[in-house]
Amino acid sequence: MNIMNFIYAFLLLLFAFFFQTSITGINRKVMARLQRRRGPRWFQQYIDIFKAMSKGSTSHGWIFDFGVIMALGGIMATAILIPIGPLKAFPDVDNIFIITYLLAVGMLGMAMSASGSGNPWASIGVSRALTNMLAYDVPFMVLIVSFIFAFKTSSLSGFAALQQGAGVMGWNFFRFPLGGILALICLQGMLGKKPFDSFIAPAEIASGPMVEYGGRHLGMLFLLHEFSTFIEVSIIVHIFFGGGASPLEFMIKYALLYTFMNIIAGVFPRFKIDQAVKFYYKVPLALAFIQGLIIIFTGLGVS
Numbered sequence: 134m135n136i137m138n139f140i141y142a143f144l145l146l147l148f149a150f151f152f153q154t155s156i157t158g159i160n161r162k163v164m165a166r167l168q169r170r171r172g173p174r175w176f177q178q179y180i181d182i183f184k185a186m187s188k189g190s191t192s193h194g195w196i197f198d199f200g201v202i203m204a205l206g207g208i209m210a211t212a213i214l215i216p217i218g219p220l221k222a223f224p225d226v227d228n229i230f231i232i233t234y235l236l237a238v239g240m241l242g243m244a245m246s247a248s249g250s251g252n253p254w255a256s257i258g259v260s261r262a263l264t265n266m267l268a269y270d271v272p273f274m275v276l277i278v279s280f281i282f283a284f285k286t287s288s289l290s291g292f293a294a295l296q297q298g299a300g301v302m303g304w305n306f307f308r309f310p311l312g313g314i315l316a317l318i319c320l321q322g323m324l325g326k327k328p329f330d331s332f333i334a335p336a337e338i339a340s341g342p343m344v345e346y347g348g349r350h351l352g353m354l355f356l357l358h359e360f361s362t363f364i365e366v367s368i369i370v371h372i373f374f375g376g377g378a379s380p381l382e383f384m385i386k387y388a389l390l391y392t393f394m395n396i397i398a399g400v401f402p403r404f405k406i407d408q409a410v411k412f413y414y415k416v417p418l419a420l421a422f423i424q425g426l427i428i429i430f431t432g433l434g435v436s
Contacts, residue, residue, distance in 0.1 A: 142213040142222035149212050150356070153363040154178050156388055160395045167399055182355045190348025193250045197345075200246025201353050207239030208360045215367045216290045218377035227289045229277055229368070233270075236364060240266060243342070243357065250345035258342030261332035261406045268413035269322035269329070272421040276312050279425035280305070280372065283435045289368065293376025306373040311424040315417050316373050317394070322413070323365040326398035331406045366391050 158175040165172020192198050213222050214232055221227060244263060247255040281287045284295055296303050306313035322329040332342065346354055370376060370386050377383025404412065427433050 138223055141220075145213055145215070145217065145220075145222050146209060146360075148217065149215070149363040150359055152384065152387075153359045154182070156391055157359065157362070160392055163392060164395055164399050167396065178355075182352055182359075185347075185352030185355060186349050188348035188352075190346070190350040192350075193345060196249030197246050198350075200242050200244075200249055201350055201357075203242030204239045204246060205242075205353050205357050205360075207235055207242055208357050208364070211235040211239065211364050212360045215364055216293070216371065216376065218380040218383040219290075220380060221290060225288070229281075229287050229289065229372075232289070232364065232368065233274070236361070237266075239357065239361065243354075247342040247345070252345050254344050255342050258332055258344070262342060264406055265322060265325075265329060265332050265409060268410045269319045269417070272315060272413060272417035273319040275418070275421040275425060276315055277372070279421075279428045280309075280312070283428045283432070289371035290376065293371045296375035297378055304373060304375045309424055309428070311420045311427075313373055315420040315424065316369050318413075318417050320365060320369050321394060321397065322409070324362060324394060326394055328398075328401040328404040329409050330398075331403055331409060362391070366394075 155175070155178075158173070158178040161177065162172040162175050211232055214227050214235070216227050240262070244259045247259045280292070284292065286292060286295070292305070296305060301307065306316070321327075325333050343351070343354060366387055370383065370390060374386050374390065377386060428435060
């Protein structure tokens, strides 16, 4: 490592923020048009973030403050490990286990901060969020472990390289259709999109984890959301859609996948948290085991 690696990491963070925030704004417009509304301007997301960051906010103690910093720091540390097509800030450390571990640090920091607010509704939201995370992580990691067993790599760039040069049908999404469907279901939970958005509770704000946040604290959570979304969508793009031979190819795949997930969210109702957990431990977990057994014992799709 040298100073250039850290310069690249800083530039990657800037790219992740501006790219994902722009995509979020465009998707807000797309969803509005699907619902026959005009929708906000595509750059409204920037206005919301910078406006929140410019305002003061109420602190509920050092745990409340430190938890937000820990969450945002953990997510930003994870984001710099994500390859942008062939570009990587830190070569050979884009390991899925490292990324998953650091991603969990960010989520736990958010949980600590919300619980430190002392608001019981925030604690309820945190409990829902952690339960939801446990629900989708189990089937997703079962699938990823079977992929690691088959391909003998655990790096995102390694998975992407194995899919390039074989065309669209060489993507893991088509080579392992059960795993591809499972990945999209888990991604919907990672993103907190319907039908798995009960922990955010956008229609029942009083019971959400962000009930006590305002001003710059809320602005930091907006940043947290953009970076975590970038990480989660990028993981699926690299493992199941071949990453990108160039940054532009990666960006196109990313934008299409994220837009597709938002469209799916626009037509589904919301599961209650117990319904979401039962669903993940039935259908996706079964798909994960079936796909894993097919990969391990038959090698179908591997070669």
